[in-house]
Each structure stands twice: as structure tokens, then as C-alpha cells.
Amino acid sequence: MLFLAMWTGDIMFANTYELIVFILNYIGIYDPIYKVFESFGLEYLLRIIIVLVEIAALFVFILLTVMFLTWMERKVVAMVQARYGPMVTGPRGLLQPVMDGVKLIGKEDIIPAKADRWVFTLAPFLIFIPALLIFIPLPFGESLIISDLNVGLLYIIAISAISPIAILMAGWASNNKYSLMGAMRAVAQDISYTIPLALSAIAVVLFTGSLSTVDIVTAQSGTWFGFIPKWFIFLQPLGFILFLIASIAEMGRIPFDFQESESELVAGFFTEYSGMKFAMFFLAEYAHLFSVSAIVVTLFLGGWSVPFLNFIPAVLVPLVSLGVFLVKTYAIIFFAMWLRDTVPRMRIDQLLNLGWKIMIPLALLNLLVTALLLTAGVFK
Amino acid sequence: MESDELIINMGPVHPSTHGVLRFKLRMDGESIKECTPVIGYLHRGTEKIGEMKTYLQFIPYTDRLDYISAFPNNYAFVKAVEELAGIEVPIRAEYIRVLTMELNRIVNHLVAIGSLLMDLGAATMIMWGFRERENALQLFEMLCGARMTFNYIKPGGVREDIPEGFMPKLNEFLKDMEKRIVDYEQLINGNEIFHMRMKNIGVINAKDAVNFGWTGPTLRGSGVDYDLRKYEPYSIYPDLDFKVCVRNEGDSFARFIVRIDEMKESLHILRQVVDNMPVSKVISSAEYGIAPMTGTPTAVSTYFPRIFTPPAGEVYSRIEAPKGELGFYVVSDGTTKPYRVKIRSPSFCNLTAIPSLVKGLKIGDLIAAFGTIDVVLGDVDR
Numbered sequence: 001m002l003f004l005a006m007w008t009g010d011i012m013f014a015n016t017y018e019l020i021v022f023i024l025n026y027i028g029i030y031d032p033i034y035k036v037f038e039s040f041g042l043e044y045l046l047r048i049i050i051v052l053v054e055i056a057a058l059f060v061f062i063l064l065t066v067m068f069l070t071w072m073e074r075k076v077v078a079m080v081q082a083r084y085g086p087m088v089t090g091p092r093g094l095l096q097p098v099m100d101g102v103k104l105i106g107k108e109d110i111i112p113a114k115a116d117r118w119v120f121t122l123a124p125f126l127i128f129i130p131a132l133l134i135f136i137p138l139p140f141g142e143s144l145i146i147s148d149l150n151v152g153l154l155y156i157i158a159i160s161a162i163s164p165i166a167i168l169m170a171g172w173a174s175n176n177k178y179s180l181m182g183a184m185r186a187v188a189q190d191i192s193y194t195i196p197l198a199l200s201a202i203a204v205v206l207f208t209g210s211l212s213t214v215d216i217v218t219a220q221s222g223t224w225f226g227f228i229p230k231w232f233i234f235l236q237p238l239g240f241i242l243f244l245i246a247s248i249a250e251m252g253r254i255p256f257d258f259q260e261s262e263s264e265l266v267a268g269f270f271t272e273y274s275g276m277k278f279a280m281f282f283l284a285e286y287a288h289l290f291s292v293s294a295i296v297v298t299l300f301l302g303g304w305s306v307p308f309l310n311f312i313p314a315v316l317v318p319l320v321s322l323g324v325f326l327v328k329t330y331a332i333i334f335f336a337m338w339l340r341d342t343v344p345r346m347r348i349d350q351l352l353n354l355g356w357k358i359m360i361p362l363a364l365l366n367l368l369v370t371a372l373l374l375t376a377g378v379f380k
Numbered sequence: 381m382e383s384d385e386l387i388i389n390m391g392p393v394h395p396s397t398h399g400v401l402r403f404k405l406r407m408d409g410e411s412i413k414e415c416t417p418v419i420g421y422l423h424r425g426t427e428k429i430g431e432m433k434t435y436l437q438f439i440p441y442t443d444r445l446d447y448i449s450a451f452p453n454n455y456a457f458v459k460a461v462e463e464l465a466g467i468e469v470p471i472r473a474e475y476i477r478v479l480t481m482e483l484n485r486i487v488n489h490l491v492a493i494g495s496l497l498m499d500l501g502a503a504t505m506i507m508w509g510f511r512e513r514e515n516a517l518q519l520f521e522m523l524c525g526a527r528m529t530f531n532y533i534k535p536g537g538v539r540e541d542i543p544e545g546f547m548p549k550l551n552e553f554l555k556d557m558e559k560r561i562v563d564y565e566q567l568i569n570g571n572e573i574f575h576m577r578m579k580n581i582g583v584i585n586a587k588d589a590v591n592f593g594w595t596g597p598t599l600r601g602s603g604v605d606y607d608l609r610k611y612e613p614y615s616i617y618p619d620l621d622f623k624v625c626v627r628n629e630g631d632s633f634a635r636f637i638v639r640i641d642e643m644k645e646s647l648h649i650l651r652q653v654v655d656n657m658p659v660s661k662v663i664s665s666a667e668y669g670i671a672p673m674t675g676t677p678t679a680v681s682t683y684f685p686r687i688f689t690p691p692a693g694e695v696y697s698r699i700e701a702p703k704g705e706l707g708f709y710v711v712s713d714g715t716t717k718p719y720r721v722k723i724r725s726p727s728f729c730n731l732t733a734i735p736s737l738v739k740g741l742k743i744g745d746l747i748a749a750f751g752t753i754d755v756v757l758g759d760v761d762r
Contacts, residue, residue, distance in 0.1 A: 077503070080504055081503070081504050081507035081508065082507060082508065082511055083507060177386060177388050178388075181386075181410070181743075185410075254501050254502070255501065255573055257501065265743075266394065341502070341503070341504045342502065342504060342567065342571075343501075343502060343571055343573050343574075344497060344500035344501045344502040344571065344573050344574050344577055345500055345501030345502075345573075345577075345744070346573055346576065346577070347576070347577060347742055347744045347745065348410055348742065348744065349410070349742060350576055350577075
């Protein structure tokens with residue numbers, strides 16, 4: 001019945017909240033519940049509860065994703081390195097992340113004697129929370145978005161700029177030279193790479209005229225000549241490459257993992273952390289890996305949209321689009337993991353050279369050419 | 381603008397100092413102003429132990445010098461003893477010795493390259509290297525029962541003959557290895573970032589390299605054509621066809637390429653050894669011209685006596701170990717124990733160049749330059 005209702009009308013919801021309300025309405029329990037709340041004059045409470053349910057679902061999704069990613073990372077590395085990877089706990093080692101979590105919870109929470117206790121304790125939270133906040137304007141699928149902010153892209157870039165502050169706090173508060181150097185590197189790196197990242201994202205915004213992530217995705221639906229999907233990667237190949245490189249630098253992964261660079265700085269800025277505080281950094285890192293890959297997909301690879309699937313019944317669209325989105329995101333994640341296994345780390349000054357002398361000029365050039373072509377009406 | 385100095389103690393417990401080495405670094409931000417290696421954390425007094433053990437008892441201690449490649453250590457000491465006592469060695473034993481040493485050279489270079497790449501952040505190479513190393517270690521295990529500390533080469537020959545099934549497995553290893561080296565080159569040499577990290581980093585010219593006492597692949601990376609196997613031939617090396625791998629650049633990349641080339645040459649040598657392996661005894665018996673013996677030999681007569689006394693005298697004997705020139709200076713006073721054992725280890729001499737090599741470079745370059753020198757701390761501290 002629900003299927004039919006959605007099938008006939010061309011329903012699209014602005015966000016998951018509306019989707020939930022629609023489903024509740026359809027089942028017929030929304031109105032009674034609403035009346036109960038209304039009788040106490042607490043309509044807003046219902047809204048809050050539904051939002052909390054959404055957030056809980058998202059949180060569980062992120063935690064499961066992070067756990068899966070740690071397992072996947074080990075398996076991909078093992079595949080490249082001719083090993084098995086985790087095999088003992090659970091089928092093919094799938095429960096390994098659970099065991100890791102149990103181990104980390106059981107560990108002593110050490111705060112070094114000369115550390116700045118408050119800042120030291122605050123830093124892991126400050127890095128973990130932005131990693132979660134980034135997920136708010138991410139379109140996981142049609143109607144599957146927590147909130148379609150009209151400044152979505154700007155919000156993402158702004159939120160991801162918080163993490164270097166947390167890294168600097170962690171590095172400084174640890175009172176450890178390796179930590180401090182790792183933190184300094186992270187900040188230098190982030191400043192150099194946020195600029196090309198933002199510039200190449202702006203080139204995409206020039207096409208859509210909107211910062212909303214949903215608008216960016218819908219702008220990429222459809223095809224040219226019937227077979228080339230209208231993804232921005234084809235309009236912005238240089239922008240895509242720049243954005244991808246800058247994203248990998250943002251994620252802090254090899255070849256740009258200077259904040260850690262374990263063979264030089266032991267473990268970089270979280271050298272002194274242990275137990276759950278260490279786990280927070282770890283979670284944030286993998287949540288970041290997923291969110292940044294998702295942003296790459298949203299901006300350049302068409303997000304959840306996929307051509308040639310117009311025949312899918314409308315009710316399945318949220319599910320199918322979620323699947324499409326995950327496949328694309330995991331492809332980018334796999335690329336990042338693959339890269340990690342095959343290339344060595346660059347040197348910090350080479351990284352900064354690449355950022356300032358090559359990537360920023362190229363991003364500016366890309367932006368200029370795009371703007372000129374758009375003004376000339378080439379893409380109309 | 382003048383900034384404060386940062387003094388970092390890198391080590392003795394640090395992921396990329398390859399053991400218990402400590403660098404005292406005076407840093408200006410990321411640049412190294414001064415680097416002082418501090419050694420001695422693994423000092424075990426091996427040379428002094430040499431004075432207290434009989435000649436045969438000391439051989440296991442040589443295993444623990446450069447534990448990545450123990451066969452050449454065995455051989456270097458045994459060669460000194462043989463020269464001292466004038467012991468002849470059966471030809472088959474010499475072939476087996478060269479076989480083990482060249483296999484060990486491949487193992488050593490695999491570990492060297494792997495750990496270098498791991499220090500640079502690419503962990504794949506060390507896993508691939510260890511995959512091949514495992515096969516080689518299994519071969520060693522077949523030979524002498526041990527995987528790293530062999531105690532296999534003895535005065536007068538080797539402890540036991542090649543076991544059954546060894547040769548087919550060795551041939552398989554050689555065939556495998558020839559393919560794998562191509563893989564390594566594809567993984568590493570074709571990588572732009574690797575070139576960026578290695579080229580023109582840690583440059584040392586031939587004159588300085590010689591003055592620092594460099595030997596081995598590190599010296600040959602600076603364009604000095606010096607290989608004891610060629611220029612002071614020992615064992616069966618005069619009969620073998622191989623070339624000395626030299627690069628002229630003198631940077632980290634050259635030292636790395638020399639190691640890859642040497643692995644290929646070692647494979648070439650191994651093929652010749654396998655093809656020409658003669659048949660004879662593998663250890664000279666007591667009547668092979670050992671000077672006076674104290675006590676009676678405890679084992680069967682084909683075994684070399686456990687206790688023997690070389691005539692009084694002294695000898696310095698050196699070989700081309702995988703890491704460079706390994707020399708043993710042995711003084712005998714005509715008793716059952718050496719009067720003095722002095723070890724000239726390649727790792728120690730090569731390490732001395734580090735401070736001038738990395739001055740003004742970044743901390744990441746220190747790791748890279750140090751990795752290409754290929755130091756084992758057991759060999760440095762002795």
C-alpha cells in the first residue's frame with residue numbers, strides 16, 4: 001500500500017524528517033501520537049524526538065561504518081601485502097573491530113604528569129564531534145539527508161577546519177616534542193590544502209549556483225548524448241583531481257600523513273594518548289575518511305544519482321540511491337586505501353610546495369577557465 | 381628570524397632507528413642543525429668474550445653481530461682462523477659457503493630495502509621482502525636447523541652437507557626471486573614520490589665516503605668501484621662471473637639501486653654455484669694439516685676437532701659482507717683461546733658518516749638517509 005502511494009505520486013522529501021513523518025502518517029499512527037503531544041501543548045517535543053531518532057540512526061551508522069572501515073583497511077592492506085589480515089575473531093575476522101574496541105576500553109587512561117589536563121582531555125572530543133557534524137548535510141540518498149542546509153558545502157568546509165585546532169590542542173597539551181611537531185605539521189598542511197579544496201569545490205558551485213548538497217546532486221542527474229552521466233567529473237576533470245588530492249591530504253593519509261608519520265614522529269600528535277581518548281582519534285580519523293570520500297562523490301561523481309535506473313519504483317528510490325551512494329563512496333575509500341599501500345610518504349616541505357606552488361595556482365586557473373566558459377555560455 | 385632550538389632525543393626506542401640507536405637532534409623547526417648518534421645500547425662485549433672462548437666456541441657469537449646476515453659473519457671469523465692455522469678446506473665446502481653467503485646477501489638487501497621503504501611510509505615492500513626472506517630462511521633451516529643464528533661454517537669446512545631436497549627448493553627460490561625483483565622495481569622505482577624522497581638526498585662524494593671508511597653498497601653508491609670479492613678474492617669468487625654494481629650519484633637513490641642490482645648479481649652467482657657444485661667432503665678431517673692438538677678429537681675422525689691450537693701469530697682477514705667490509709683481527713698466543721679478537725664491522729664505520737650526511741636536511745630525510753646506509757645495531761655495538 002505504502003509502495004503504491006509513493007509510486008503514483010512523484011514524491012520527494014526535503015529531508016529524512018519529512019520521510020519519517022510521511023511513513024508514520026501512512027501507517028496512520030502519526031496523527032494519534034501528534035494529538036497526544038498536542039494535548040500537553042508539547043508539539044515541539046515530538047519533533048525533537050523524531051530528530052533524536054534520526055541522529056541516533058546516523059550515529060549508529062557512523063559507528064558501524066567506522067568499525068567496518070578499520071576491518072576493511074586491514075583486509076585491503078593484507079591483500080596488497082600478500083597476507084590474510086585478521087582471520088581469528090568472527091568470520092574472516094569481521095569481529096576484530098569489536099575486540100579492538102573492548103581492548104581500548106579496558107586500557108588505562110593515562111594523562112602525562114606534565115600535560116595540560118583540561119586541554120588534553122578536551123582535544124579528543126573536539127576532534128570527534130566535528131567528524132560527526134560533517135555528516136549533517138551529506139545526502140546519503142534521495143530524501144535521506146538530515147538537513148539540506150542552503151550553505152551545505154560552506155558548512156562542510158567550515159566544520160572540517162575545526163579539526164586542526166583540536167590537533168594543535170592535543171599536540172600542545174601532551175607536552176611531548178613529537179606531538180608538538182606532528183600538530184604543527186597538521187596545521188601547516190591543513191592551511192595549505194583547504195584552499196585548493198575550497199577553490200575546486202567553488203568551480204562546481206559555479207555550475208549549480210547553489211551551495212546546497214542536494215542541489216549539487218540533482219544537477220548531476222541525467223546524461224549527455226544518452227550515455228555519459230552528467231557528473232561533474234567530466235566537466236571538471238582537473239578540479240576532480242585537485243579535490244581528490246586535497247581530500248586525501250585532509251584525511252591525513254599516506255602520502256600526506258604528516259600529522260602522524262609514525263616512522264618519523266612515533267605517532268605524531270596522539271603519541272601520548274591511550275585508551276578511549278586514543279579511540280576517539282581513531283574513530284574521528286575513519287569517520288573523516290568516510291565523510292570526505294562522500295563529499296568527493298557528492299561533488300564530482302553524481303552523489304546518489306545514477307542514470308539508466310529511471311524504471312525503479314519510487315518507493316525503492318531512497319534505498320537504491322543509498323546503495324549507489326555507498327558503492328561510489330567505498331570506491332573512493334578503496335582508492336585511498338590502495339594508495340596508502342603503494343606509495344611512500346612525501347616530505348613536509350615537498351607537501352607544502354605541492355600545495356602552494358602547484359595546486360593553488362592550478363585550482364585558480366581551473367576556476368578562472370570555468371568561469372570564463374560559463375560566462376561565454378559554452379555549457380548552456 | 382631566529383627561532384628557538386628544539387632538542388629531540390630520537391631513540392633508543394623509536395620505530396625507525398632499526399634497533400636501539402639514539403640520535404640526539406638539534407632541530408630548527410623541521411631542519412636538522414646537528415645530529416649526534418649515540419651508540420652502545422646493545423654492547424655485549426663480543427670482542428672480550430672472544431678472548432675467553434675457544435675458537436670454535438666463539439663462532440656462535442659472530443652470528444649475533446649482524447643478525448640479519450649471519451653466514452658472512454661466521455665465514456669472516458672462520459676465514460681468519462683458517463689463515464692463522466693454515467687449514468685447507470674441501471672445494472665443496474667452499475661452494476656451500478659461497479652459496480649461503482650470497483643467499484644471505486639477498487636476504488640482507490631484502491630487509492634493507494623493505495625497512496627503508498617502511499621508514500618512508502610504504503609498508504608493502506617489507507611484507508613482500510619478508511615473503512621471499514621466509515623462503516630463504518626455510519632453506520637455511522634445512523641446511524643447519526637455524527633460521528637466523530646459524531653456527532654453520534666451521535674451520536675446515538661447513539658443519540653438514542646439503543640435505544636432500546635442498547637443491548630443488550633453491551632452484552625454485554631462484555626462479556621465484558628473478559620474477560619478484562621485477563615486481564619490486566615496478567613497485568618502487570616507478571614511483572615519483574619515491575624519487576622525490578631519495579634523489580639528491582644524503583649526497584656524499586667518493587672522497588668523503590672513503591675517508592669515512594665506508595665500504596659495501598653504500599660506498600659503491602658513491603662511484604667507488606670497490607668490492608673485496610673482486611679485488612682481494614677469497615674462497616671461490618675468482619672462478620665466478622659477476623660484476624661489481626656501481627652508481628656515481630652518491631645519493632640515497634644510488635645506494636638503493638646498488639642494492640637492487642647486487643641482488644640480481646647474487647642470483648647470477650647462485651646459479652653458477654648451483655650448476656658447478658662439486659662433490660667432495662664438506663669438512664676437512666684432522667689429518668688435513670692441523671697443527672698440534674690438545675686432547676683427542678671427541679667426534680668421528682671426519683669431524684673437525686673441537687679444541688685445537690693454532691700456532692702463535694696474528695692475522696687480519698676481511699670479506700665483503702652484505703653491508704660492507706667485515707674484518708676480523710685475530711691474535712693467537714699458541715693456546716686454545718685467541719689472545720685478542722678485533723672486529724671491524726661495516727655498520728659501525730658506515731654509521732659514522734650520518735652527522736655530516738644529514739646536516740641541514742629535514743627529519744624525514746634523516747630517516748631516508750639512515751635507511752639507505754643499512755645499519756644493524758648488533759653490528760655497530762658488538
